[in-house]
Amino acid sequence: MPLDLASLDATIAARRAEFAARAERSGRKDVFPFLELPRELRDQIYNYAFHIPDDRADRALRIERRHLKYFRPSAASILLVLHHEYFLLNRQIAREALELLFKNHIVYLSCGPYVLKQLLSRVEATGGPGKQWLRRIKRIELDWVTFPNLRIYPPERTEGKDKWYWEHDTHEVDVDYIRAAQYSGHYDEHDYEGGYYDDNFYEAEDASLYPTWPGRSTAAAAANPNDPFGFSTHYPFADPPTATANANATATDIDTKLELLVSLEVTPLFDYLASPTFALNSITLPLYFLSRASQNHRAVSRPGYTLPLKIRYWVRNCIHALLMLRDSASLREVRVKYIPWDVWASMEPADDLARMVERGVWFRDSEAGSREREGEGEAFRAVWAGLAERGACAGEARMGLVALVRLVKWEFDLNKRVGDELEVVFTKGSEPCAH
Structure with missing residues (x-):
């Protein structure tokens, strides 16, 4: 319902005048009685x-992972963790404001999927009020600005030391002097205010901050303790591996870590959001496009991994969201903010945004002019390919979805965006032959 600001201002002014007259008669000067x-x-x-x-x-x-340590569900604590602290005046105002936030506004949730699921589960575990709060949530926007370095996922820590498969020795090395070192006693989650806090590290006693993952890599166990350098299996006259082969091996390993992250955190989160606990109407999430130079370079140097890791992560989230849209009775739309990866992408984008508004984001091979769109919309192409792998898209079908694509011009707000973007709203309906 649109706000009638004129009526609201007039009513508040009348109440303020009434209160001022009453305060003058009683000789009291006090704050405005908002709850009256x-x-x-x-x-x-x-x-x-x-x-x-x-x-x-x-x-x-x-929302940071360390918040899980101290989060105790209440209207005030939920508003605080969602950064609406200006409503923390008293319990009644907090309860009323939280109800309106969940019913009428987009709830911005920037954190990892495991952290989000744990926070929501704790709210639900409070019983009646918590379940009512979650049921009132209608629109959410997902983000993860502290996306982890998956080279060190999942983290394994015992007594503050990394235990990775390449650490076979028992010698401690002091790395305090190395800036941005993976770990130091000074650079952990206890640095609550400083710049060295890392949302993706934890100590052994904080295992509850992460999901339970399968057993650690067996590479260390398979290594021969009497041959730590692998000389017994090394053939010195073999051709050295090429840089491209090394890059591909690394990319493959990281992609395996991404699949682990998706299976341990993303899939359980969307299963939870699709449960009867919630009645979501809208989910918003980001996808990104690269600059033309960056995309061409990655296509040549990283075959099969043109999209950066974080974009591939959001592609997986988009796949889950669209599957939820297909199967959910309450979810009406999935909104995708298609935004530039960096300032270079805004200056020379690999995608023709105006053409995507005109022709859509389906990228079927049978569409007219499909050849001139080669290399365009790589993130959306990855979404359709992922849905096809799951059997959700047969051939060039797109699950009967309808997409409304709108160009959002940049308003020079450097805090939020770096250039023009697209807003793509997917809904259920009769799939059109052309956009």
């Missing part, structure tokens, strides 16, 4: 406050 306003007016004020654009950067609105 009718609930309908308070709700309008809450909605108005939530409509005010938040000029803080996305990184300032993140």
Whole structure:
């Protein structure tokens, strides 16, 4: 319902004048009695406050893994972890504001999928009020600004030391002097305020902050303790591996870690969001496009891995969201913010955004002019390929989805965006032959 600001201002002004006259008669000067306003007016004020654009950067609105240690569900704690701390005036205001946030506004959730599922599960575990709060959530926007380095996923720590398959020796090495070292006693989750806090590290006693993963790599166990350098199996006259082969091996290993992350965290989260606990209407998530130079370079230097790891992660999320849209009775739309990967992508994008608005994001080979669109929409192509692998898309079908594509011009807001982007809204319906 649109806000009637004129009526709201007039009513508040009348109440303020009434309060001022009453305070003058009694000789008291006090704050405005907000809770004496009718609930309908308070709700309008809450909605108005939530409509005010938040000029803080996305990184300032993140939910961190360490929050799981101390999160105890209540209206106030939920508002605090969602960075709406300006409503923490008393318990009644917190409860009323939280209800309006979940019912009428997009809830921005920037954290890893495991952290998000744990927070929501704890809210549900409180019983009646918690379940009612979750049931009221209608629209969410997912993000993860502290996306981890998957070379060290999943983390394994015992007594503060990394245990990786290449660490066969028992010698400690002091790396305190190395900036951005993987771990130091000073650079852990106990650095609550400093710049060295890393959301993806933890100590042995904090195992609850991460999901339970399969057994650690067997490479270390398979290594011969009497031959730590592998000389017994090394043939010195063999041709050295090429740089491309090494890069591909690394990319393959990282892609395996990505699949582990998806299976341990992403899939359980979407299964939970699709459960009767929620009645979501809309899910928003990001996808990215590269600059033309970067995409061409990656296509040549990393065959099969043109998209960076973080984009491939969001491709997996988009696949889960579209499958949920297909199967859910309550979910009405999946919104994709198709945004530039960096400032170079905004200056020389690999994609023709105007053409994507005109022709859509289906990228079927049978479409007219499909050849001139080669290399365009790599993220969306990866989504359709992933759905096809799951048997959800047969041939060039797109699950009967309808997509509304809109160009969003950049308004020179450096805190939020770096260039023009697309807003793609997927809904269920009769799939058109052309956009």
